[in-house]
Amino acid sequence: MKQPKIAIVGMFLESNRYAAVVSKEKFHKTYGDNIIEDARSPSPKLLKEGQGFFEQMDAAGAWQPVPISMIIGGAGGPADDTFIREEIDKVRLALTSQLPLDGVYILNHGAMTTTEQGDPDGLLYETVKDAVGASIPIVTTIDLHANISQRMVDNANVIVAYRTDPHIDQFECGKEAADILLEILAGMQPVVRNIRVPIVPPNVSLLTDNGPYGDLIDYGQSKIDQEILNVSIVAGFAYGDTADNGLHIIVTSRNNAEAAQALCLQLAEMAWAMKERFLWDLxxxxxxxxxxxxxxxxxxxxxxxxxxxxxxxxxxxxxxxxxxxxxxxxxxxxxxxxxxxxxxxxxxxxxxxxxxxxxxxxxxxxxxxxxxxxxxxxxxxxxxxxxxxxxxxxxxxxxxxxxxxxxxxxxxxxxxxxxxxxxxxxxxxxxxxxxxxxxxxxxxxxxxxxxxxxxxxxxxxxxxxxxxxxxxxxxxxPVLSRHDWTCIPRPSYPIDLEFDWQPSTG
Ligand SMILES: [Zn+2]
Structure with missing residues (x-):
């Protein structure tokens, strides 16, 4: 096979709606070859998942990275909307000038909002897909505090979420994204099923060493096999206060819709059954x-x-x-x-x-x-x-x-x-x-x-x-009842305590 030509796009901000707006100047911005240099450096300043992705791709053989941009804001408030729209436009232009591409890796947090939009990450994914063409695979890595929109799921072929809180597996997730992209390039067809469970957990309840979230993630990981490629259980970021907040189960199979659907439903039922365990004392x-x-x-x-x-x-x-x-x-x-x-x-x-x-x-x-x-x-x-x-x-x-x-x-x-x-x-x-x-x-x-x-x-x-x-x-x-929420879908547990729910996948 010829050297795959893979574009690298990074956009990373966790937005708390109660925190100050993150202006253009507050973002760390890197473009072009500096991204490659950083990813291959022993002490990278950008994101560890990028380093993992590069290491795995390099180990697999010759490839051609096409570094586009890396816009990192860390954690803060909503981003300045004009800046994010400009950056997404730049991504579109840069990708278009590099066509044809064989794949795209997006490094993303997944819980950004802007001063005008609740789902700029979804806009990024959609723009990338539109620019590179529907047949070109897009694999992304996200923080498990991402607020997953259907637009993100529909425009990425595979979403790989961190599995640890504290986050210690960014490097591993980057490696996994590379493996998945290579497998898709070799002919594998990923099939995704996802469900939003109406739980908006307080972040203190999300440590993964023990507790309900760790149990759920561990169970999901125990189901990884020849059919199930990836299980991402994304608890979200309550303070984002978006229409996409909730606990999202995303199951990706190797071309087996039934297996993805069954496991997705099972995990959603498990999550809902353990919802009281997400209540937390401070x-x-x-x-x-x-x-x-x-x-x-x-x-x-x-x-x-x-x-x-x-x-x-x-x-x-x-x-x-x-x-x-x-x-x-x-x-x-x-x-x-x-x-x-x-x-x-x-x-x-x-x-x-x-x-x-x-x-x-x-x-x-x-x-x-x-x-x-x-x-x-x-x-x-x-x-x-x-x-x-x-x-x-x-x-x-x-x-x-x-x-x-x-x-x-x-x-x-x-x-x-x-x-x-x-x-x-x-x-x-x-x-x-x-x-x-x-x-x-x-x-x-x-x-x-x-x-x-x-x-x-x-x-x-x-x-x-x-x-x-x-x-x-x-x-x-983390006492969520103390905040005023304007966008989180209601009812959502534990902001609302008394309601019934049954999972179903689309
Ligand atoms: Zn996080």
Whole structure:
């Protein structure tokens, strides 16, 4: 066979409708050969699934990658609609100029919205299909927090979703996408069946090591065989608040509609039968703060980690809510390290006055549910100044370079805070913490503005039963009944608790 000519398109943003609009400038944009260079580099800055895809394609033999564009926004609010439409138009033009192509790989999150549209990912898939021609296979990888539209399913030949939360299998998913694309090029015909189950699970219930979601995914994976090619169970991203929210079962078979249909129905029934398991208890702030105070006093106990769920940066939290820092400070907790607080003004001031200076620190926080969005700490000391660039040294993103802008460590007396200036960071790398003179083993309470992904790194330092999910107010609170939803189809469990449902596939 001649060298397959495969286009690479990446578009990646998880949009929380309560978070600030993500402008053109906030996207990391890469075009052309730089995409190939990054995917084949030992420390890629783009997405791990791209690296996996390239590795597998390279291993399979000669091929011709056609890098189009890679637009990465991470997590935030809705994207600027004009920018996304322009980018999708650019993708269409670039693909058209490269015809004929043999296939397309789309790296996608799947939970983007724009200021005008609820399903720009679907528009991307549709545009790609239209540009390359209906007979050309399109394989995509998505986050399991994607909100799946029928337009996405109809315009991709195969959708491969992550299977882990915390996400540690992006590389493997990229490899799988390559294998599937090669199999299609060799003649295999994928047949897809999908069902939306009316469950919009709170994200805290979605860890895959154990719990209902992990059980469902594991069962789906146990059915992979000669007939069933891929089972993607996509729980979605509640805060997107789209007409496509729900728990989506997508089963792809090797040209066997009956097998795909049967398994899809079975998984949908299983998911619905276990819906009560997606209800989740969080720890009230007062209780979490009391645990932190106790941890600071009694060093014979294991340290604790507080996950600030109302300000989960990975879900679009602004990285600067004040509830926990304020409560811990008022309670006089000791041995606390707050892993990140986003406040450019405070960093600029600390940089001006320098290491060792003592001052009154004013933290500027999120206005969500607050009449006063500042928190004042007297006698704060600038402990460390850092230029802000660091490499991730452990966990699934190992090797990636982060630039959080100039940062400072402030000591509030028992509470040390890492303040960033360019953007919030989900968690500080352990090596970064140590490099700033803080021994991780000396931390009695670590506070992270993150829901689950930290576990892949901080499992090494904290016992699972000492990781506390704190019920803080905010734009990413997993208590879904507290938010106003405008687009999520109703009824959806557990926003609505009392209703019946029967699955059927189209
Ligand atoms: Zn995710």
């Amino acid at each position: 720890v009230p702030i007062e209780q979490a703060v009391a645990s932190a105070v106790a941890s600071g006093i009694d060093h014979s106990t294991q340290p604790i980690l507080l996950a600030d769920l109302g300000d989960n940066i990975g879900a679009g939290g602004p990285g600067n809510t004040l509830w926990l820092i304020e409560s811990l400070h008022q309670a006089g907790a000791q041995g606390v390290f707050i892993g990140s607080f986003f406040d450019p003004t405070l960093v600029a001031l600390a940089s001006d006055i320098g290491i060792g200076a003592n001052f009154t620190a004013v933290f500027h926080g999120d206005t969500w549910e607050r009449s006063d969005a500042t928190f004042v700490a007297e006698n704060a000391v600038v402990k460390y100044l850092h230029p802000g660039k660091f490499n991730i040294t452990s966990g699934p993103l190992k090797g990636m370079l982060v630039n959080a802008g100039p940062m400072c460590l402030l000591d509030l007396g028992g509470i040390v805070v890492l303040v960033t200036s360019r953007r919030p960071i989900v968690w500080p790398d352990p090596a970064l913490i140590e490099s700033m003179g803080i021994g991780i083993s000396s931390i009695r309470t670590l506070v992270l503005k993150c829901r689950s992904n930290y576990r892949a790194v901080f499992n090494a330092y904290f016992d699972t039963d000492r990781m506390i999910e704190v019920d803080t107010p905010g734009r990413t609170s």
